[in-house]
Every structure is written in C-alpha cells, then in structure tokens.
C-alpha cells in the first residue's frame with residue numbers, strides 16, 4: 682500500500698475495522714482510509730433519514746454557532762469589503778450563506794443531503810454533489826469548504842476545481858480536521874469511516890498544494906471544537922451550554938487543536 686498523496690510506502694495503520702483501516706503516511710502525515718468509498722452513493726443518492734425534532738433544534742443551534750464562528754474568522758482575516766461573492770460547498774442548510782446574504786453578498790451553497798437542503802435558511806441553496814466534475818458557470822471571490830474536505834480522496838483535483846470557480850485573485854477557506862494533531866488523528870481514526878476519512882492532509886500537504894496551484898497560505902490556525910466533539914460523540918445533553926455561551930464552542934490552540942482553519946489566496950496574475 683502507498684500514501685494516496687505522496688505515494689510513499691512508509692505507512693502505519695492507526696486503526697482497523699471489519700473491512701477497512703485508517704492509515705497514516707510517515708513521510709507527509711496524510712491520514713486516509715485504505716478503501717475507496719462511494720460518497721456519491723452514500724450521501725447523495727441515498728440520503729440519510731431525518732432525525733427527531735429536539736435533536737434537529739439542537740443541531741440547528743449548533744450550526745448557527747459554527748456559522749458565526751466561520752463568518753467572524755473570515756471577516757476578521759479578510760475584511761467585509763473584500764468578500765463580494767461566496768460559494769459554500771457542503772453548505773448544509775445555509776447558515777453561513779445567510780450571514781453573508783444579510784450583508785448583501787451574493788452567496789450560493791451546494792449541499793448533497795436533500796433533507797438538509799429541503800429546509801434552507803438561505804435563499805440560494807442548491808442540491809448537488811460537488812466533485813471534480815461538478816458543472817457551475819458562475820465565479821466567486823471566496824469558495825468555502827466547511828467540514829467536508831476529509832470526504833474527498835483527491836484533494837489536488839478538488840482544489841484545482843475550486844480554483845477554476847474563483848474570479849481573479851480569489852480566496853479559498855477550508856475548515857477541516859487538523860492532520861498535524863496526534864489527538865485529532867487518534868479521535869478521527871476511532872470515529873472515522875471510509876466515507877468521511879478519505880483524506881486528511883497535514884500542513885505540509887496543504888503547503889504543497891498551495892505551491893502547485895499558485896496560492897499563498899494566508900492563515901493556518903488550529904482550534905479546539907468542544908461542541909463538535911460533543912456532537913460526534915452524541916453527547917447532546919452538553920449542547921445547551923454552547924447556546925448560552927457560544928465562545929465555549931471553539932477556542933484557539935497551538936498545533937494540537939482538533940481542527941484547522943486554512944485560508945488560501947490565489948496569487949495575482951494566475
């Protein structure tokens with residue numbers, strides 16, 4: 682077996698399940714499942730059933746808190762004047778889009794889960810499965826991947842596709858698992874499955890992609906997401922605390938934070 686990113690054969694197994702393993706590359710630190718999963722079938726063609734009313738309410742509050750966190754991160758780093766049009770890939774019900782819409786920004790979302798997309802909180806949320814072949818004849822100056830990059834096996838192709846959707850000198854925002862955090866990798870290899878653990882790059886991997894597609898790495902920050910960890914672990918009873926105090930939902934850390942927020946800027950003239 683070889684690393685799906687750098688092709689090295691220096692691989693270690695992090696966790697094994699009945700029919701797949703989660704592995705890590707000792708050269709580039711990429712974490713990946715050793716089986717290729719069909720995410721189009723899993724998430725798009727056979728969407729999950731809707732959950733109970735109370736759980737949906739808690740989940741929506743959590744999504745609003747997360748959207749505020751991403752929105753504040755983006756506007757703090759880029760300034761509101763810079764962001765004129767946004768594409769959110771994996772937009773869920775459109776909570777992040779709604780915040781941009783309120784400011785008069787053109788905001789388009791793509792969501793594979795029909796149940797989520799059926800009750801949008803933003804005006805332009807489209808049902809669709811984004812991959813290298815997705816057809817979209819519009820251009821944006823900010824493309825967001827919010828907690829879905831680990832579902833894509835070939836991150837180079839996805840970034841190439843996202844780059845083609847930018848107008849001149851645009852930005853790409855990625856909120857994803859921090860592949861450099863031993864704790865995050867341990868957590869993810871325990872709960873991951875072949876579908877949502879297709880590929881998690883380290884900072885080294887993202888830096889290589891930046892050079893390949895002529896992006897500057899504007900920011901690479903590490904955050905701890907207690908709220909999302911509670912959701913993943915189904916500790917729903919702990920969610921109300923974040924609604925009372927949203928600042929507890931995420932906090933910045935050193936390299937050990939479970940999540941990385943990555944901001945790329947396309948170099949001028951590309």
Ligand SMILES: [Zn+2]
Pocket residue numbers: 684685686687688689706707708709710711
């Ligand atoms: Zn590798």
